[in-house]
Structures are given as C-alpha cells and as structure tokens.
Amino acid sequence: MFSNAIENNDFSELELHLQSYKNAYGRLKELTVPNELVSIHKEQLEIFSKLIKIYEAIKEINTDPLKANLALQAYQTTTEQFLGWLQKLSEFIQAHP
Numbered sequence: 001m002f003s004n005a006i007e008n009n010d011f012s013e014l015e016l017h018l019q020s021y022k023n024a025y026g027r028l029k030e031l032t033v034p035n036e037l038v039s040i041h042k043e044q045l046e047i048f049s050k051l052i053k054i055y056e057a058i059k060e061i062n063t064d065p066l067k068a069n070l071a072l073q074a075y076q077t078t079t080e081q082f083l084g085w086l087q088k089l090s091e092f093i094q095a096h097p
Contacts, residue, residue, distance in 0.1 A: 001017070021052050024048060029045060040085070047082050050074065050078045053071070054078060
C-alpha cells in the first residue's frame, strides 16, 4: 500500500486507513476498561497512536522525505508490536473464558 501510494503520488487509500485509525483511537480512548485490561488497552492506544503518526509522515514524503523514510522503518517495528499485543490479548482471553 505504501509503495503504491508513493509511486503513484496517490495517498487516498492511505488516507482511508489513517482515518480509520484516528476514529478507532478516539473511540478506544473513551472506553472504560476493567483494571485487568488497562495495560493491554494502553498498549493498544500507543500502537494506534504510532500508526497514525507513521501514516501522516508517509503522506508528507514529498515535503519531508527523511521523516517519511523513518516512518517506513518504524512501521515494521510497530507491526511487530501489534502482533505481540494480539498475542497478549489472546492469552488474556484464553485465561478468562
């Protein structure tokens, strides 16, 4: 998705994903969660916040290519963090049927 957006200078699909993350972040931020889920919830907010910043930086590749390239590198790390978060959530769900 990122390479297509950059190559074609068309960030419309990226913008859709960005708006989805922003909407989800806003809704998640308003949720009240049980105490045993607070750390998982905070990590989810942190991941979504990072993804929002990454997508915003990539959109600015024409004005700030360094920032966009750093964002592309950060995307891999953030994706790995998201996968780890999913594992934690899965373990929590299994432990609390």
